[in-house]
Amino acid sequence: MKSLRILQGMVLVCILLVPIMIFLFLKGFGSNTYDIPIFYEKGVDNPYLECPVADTTQHHIPEFSFTNQEGKQVGRSDMEGKVTIVDFFFTSCPSICPKMSAEMERVNDMFREYDNVQIMSISIDPKYDTPEILKEYADKHHAEAGKWDFLTGGVQETYDLAKCGFIIPTVDGLGVPDDFVHSDKFMLVDELGRIRGYYSGTSREDVDLLMLETKVLLHASEAE
Secondary structure (H helix, E strand, O other): OHHHHHHHHHHHHHHHHHHHHHHHHHHHHOOOOOOOOOOOOOOOOOOOOOOOOOOOOOOOOOOOEEEOOOOOEEEHHHHOOOEEEEEEEOOOOOOOHHHHHHHHHHHHHHOOOOOOEEEEEEEOOOOOOOHHHHHHHHHHOOOOOOOEEEEEOOHHHHHHHHHHHOOOOEEOOOOOHHHOEEOOEEEEEOOOOOEEEEEEOOOHHHHHHHHHHHHHHHHHHHHO
């Protein structure tokens, strides 16, 4: 009988130790981290000499100032302190742009109430895409200026920004919609102007990942 009580006592001690062991395990090993890469920490290659000579330090989005759908100037200074999602498109695009804009509309819906998240869609056909044209396109996608800005600027400035700022391939179609070449990527830019991710704007799965990683960036900045 005595040995039975000892055995029962040992079993009880073991049962009581289980939650303590679980707590210690979770405290020591259960904290997960989700690291989002920082692109171009050692500068950007410039094999075709299209861009200004870059150094070997962290690449940041350069200065720019374009006109949005309301005729207001929006640019690099407006990215400070905010997470910005950027794409390049044009309103007469016959191929991937409608899909990209539909996916970006999902992103806009997700972060509509987040003051520290904004979207910039930059036209690569600025001669055609006037603020008036962009306003019609923005209304079609339920975009509010200041939250989701559709931007138009000088041709050279636009292509320099695409190729040298956001590091994506872009070719001027000279007014012929089928001859324009641009990336389908959505770019995630942090509050310091660093590129943190590229995502296919024609892939629902990629855009879901973009939205997840945007929330991760927001959480990280709040925790600092």
